[in-house]
Amino acid sequence: MVQPLGYLRESASQTAGPYVHIGCTPNFTGIHGVFETDLGSGPLVNDKTKGERITVRGRVIDGSGTPLRDALIEIWQADADGFYQSPSETRGTADPNFLGWARCPGDMATGEYVFETIKPGRVPFRDGRLMAPHITFWIVARGINIGLHTRMYFGDEAEANAEDPVLARIEHKVRVPTLIAEREGNTYTFDIYLQGENETVFFDM
Template sequence: MSTPSQTVGPFLSIGLPWEDGPDVVAIDEPGAVWIRGTVFDGEGEPVPDALVETWQADAEGRFDHPDDPRDARSRDFRGFGRCPTDEHGAYGIRTVVPGALPGQAPHIDVSVLARGLLSRVVTRVYFEDLDNDGDPVLAVVPAERRATLIAKRTEDGYRFDVRLQGDGETVFFDL
């Protein structure tokens, strides 16, 4: 007998804190930027108990992972960040802008977990001031929805809001 599916509950943060939290790179990493934003629900209200996770290549387009033979150079580059939203639905990940992967524009993979979701939703962050032309994933997204995947430049990094449903819903990928 299988157990019925359930949504992520209000105690999402129990057991999920991660030691390095939102720091994908060391505090003194040259060129570090913040990716900040707010997670919104279908009514446009901030989600105060969501969790945002990121996975990315380093500034040279290499991953800190055994399957990447190119090997990320910095010992302080983790490639992974995790940040719970605050009471206003805001999150922040301190990282570097990733380098391009072969055949792809620079991007960061993002997972969001929140109450009311049966499982995580997955999207990508692209950067408004980088060349996104020719990216095969972005190319399959309808032109009128691509803006939901593009982070806007700010003073200390980029802004990327996530809309879980409704008007301006972020494009999510079915994995």
């Protein structure tokens, strides 16, 4: 017998903030004793990690051009040889001295995030073509109902970027630069725009 389900109502959606930092980075918010350190706040690299050391920094910016001061950013990337630190990695063994994942709350005054990491190697797309070196970003903040996924590509990898199958799928090529971080010294700057003329390309993942 079919039973009516009209009494089951969809729960109201919630944004990530303002409690996301309390749950994910309690030490950052001044709540100590829950965890020794906040998950994902440790170093990605150590003195044995293979690859070129780089700094990635930027801000998450709203439609008015104002940096968010309560964003939480996570990154996930391959190691210098293009292997992921994951149980599903079957192509080879990832560098045991590279974590591959990190979490950073934006600075409460400036909104800036900073990651000290290494430049990743190229990894294959599902059809075997090599993707350009990139770092995957996940962003949550007050006012964002579902975490946003995007990628950061490297401005000094023009040849690899031109071959990248994901970038090639972006219909409006004028928006591709929103995924490209420019380099100054060993630092790449990647500002993420949630809305507006320079809105970053986000992916449905």
